[in-house]
Amino acid sequence: MSIQHTAAAHIHRDDVASRMGMWLFLFTELLLFGGMFILYSVYRFTHPQDFHLAAKELNTVIGTFNTAILLTSSLTMALSIAAIQRRQKTLSIIFQLITILLAFGFMVNKYFEWGAKFHHGIYPGSDTLLSKPSGEILFFGLYYVMTGLHGLHVIIGVVIIAFMTVFTLRDVITHDNYVKLEAAGLYWHLVDIIWIFLFPLFYLIT
């Protein structure tokens, strides 16, 4: 067994490939939500009146607040990458932790928002909802599914960023090898941009 050199020779690093892989994955995420945006467009087209009425039930204030939170978290995420590029490890970790904190804030708001809807009896399969016209049933169905799946992505994002914080602490992510953090950042901006579309479609257009 003379040749066992391969384990070391095998490790190769290609940041361009990593970034490319991440972008391709983000395309698939966009398409995943794209399927639901198609549903939304079609049903909005077929039931304009019902969608108009149902949208009035949503709380624009909480929605706006959450938009601000998520946009800020995108900023802190970008800042954490800028910090690590400038060899400021502690600052980068602080920005990552702020991002996680803001994500929690978003989820807490979401919890109260959904909770209020449940309190009013508007949830899938409830008698209140089923007695409404079919367009409103569809609206709230899409509302729960789309914001729900988006919320799931926020939670996944928190887990990923938490891992990145550990990596930064352990110097796996450094000023000359930060492609992991960059990929996590890309993912987080995707979560952000999906919300940027969800917010007007559900809360602002009435």
Add this chain to the structure above:
Amino acid sequence: MSNENTLSNNENDVSYLEYKGKHSGILGWLLSTDHKRIGLLYLISLSVFLIVGVTFGFLMRLELLTPGRTIMDPQTYNSIFTLHGVIMIFLFVVPGLPAVFGNFFLPILIGARDVAFPRLNLLSWYLYAVGGLLAILSILLPGGPADTGWTFYIPYSVRTNTNVIPALFAAFILGFSSILTGVNFVTTVHRMRAPGMDWFKMPLSVWSLYATAWVQILATPIIGITLLLVAVERIFGVGLFDPALGGDPVLYQHLFWIYSHPAVYIMILPAMGVVSEIIPVFAHRTIFGYRFIAMSSIAIALFGSLVWAHHMFTAGMSDTGQLIFSLLTMIVAIPSAIKVFNWVATLYKGSIDLQPPMLYVLAFIFQFSIGGLTGVMQGVLSVDIQVHDTSFIVAHFHYVMFGGTGFGFFAALHYWFPKMFGKMYNIKLAKRVFWAMFVGFNTLYFPMFIMGWLGMPRRYYDYLPEYQIYHVISTIGSWILVPALFLMFGNFIYALFKGAKVTEKNVWGGETLEWQIATPPVHENFIDIPIVTESPYQYKDNELVLQTQEAK
């Protein structure tokens, strides 16, 4: 095609089959990120599901031997055709060639040591395994296996009491596995090609795998979300597609086919790549129209993504929509035909060597042409109304999926088996099995064209006595085909243990990179990364073949 000096392999190096990494024994396989070992993991798991799928198909055929009950009740029959579809589509044909031969040979064909993301590659296999287990669970759990057909059409899929949820999640997870493989392959082709290998020096199977990977990335998420929505609708009663809650079931069909039609090209494109790879080797000629074949893969991927609604001509659609989708459907036939003509032109005046891989490839061309042309017939609006949901459709897609992709898979297996395992199967037996398979296949599926044209509906448990003669012929075909399949696998398994050892690098006289490395390949594929200077398939008056034969 490459510099001989850079490829001088170290004789002491062990093959990937014997390589000992961090883990040993079974873990050395289950935790290996070596693309070759992952390819073999896929080969084993896919073969198991193929046998399960074939068994269900065989039972279906047996049930249809006589009108009324033959061996099972109608509910069992519904479950069995669903399982046959789900297993064959999601667990065999879609992952099929890319997962097994793509994983094993894509890096080697472009002169790389592995794919771009080896760990992601292993994760894809685990997702595949989980999806497969869920599919098995859906059979075993109380409630009974799903009986919706593999299409999970709304509203039945939200009303039936069978285990639709596990089946849906199985398909969702398998889709995820497929997406990750696609991401991996696109990045690999972009970033890992050996020095000198520009886009038009890539072997044609790499082109087809590349086009396939793009379809996997761009189409699969849509089915992922659609099936997830059906699951959500079933579990929580959220109104999305169910007409009772205001939803639109036709919208479900659109979303389903936006993926599931391009998926057809995920299945057939890699097989076309294999055909383009094998034909020049056994005709001892340079491939005719390299650029046309390469570009037609991209064209198929592109147009194939825009034709989904031809599955729904009878489901209710505007006339304009029907016309456009009908036209686009016919356009897809053009790049497919370009490939067929180029293959035939390559064969012209070649010195054709009828080895088992070549036989399967020739059968591919014959059967794919029948399957493809009947597909164009179905794209014609007026004809589609006659044949929609009849066994004509079943015959059509089995000619493409089985007669095309299936035979392409077997061709690839016969072609690359000696390279993968360093063993040779019984060639004489393989040729005989091929003929049995060819006869069995056509006996099984051709009568379906006729009875479908006469009005025999697909998925029906019972039928009128005038169709029985076709059903009997078809079932007899299955009695030829299935034993032939088992013989083929038997031949391979026997060869693994007792087959003649192959150590020479180039058994068939191929001109691509995999034939210039050790048999079986070493763990790193290439000791030194090759430098590519020529286009693939440069056969100069059969020189290379003669040289290798003299060298023996």
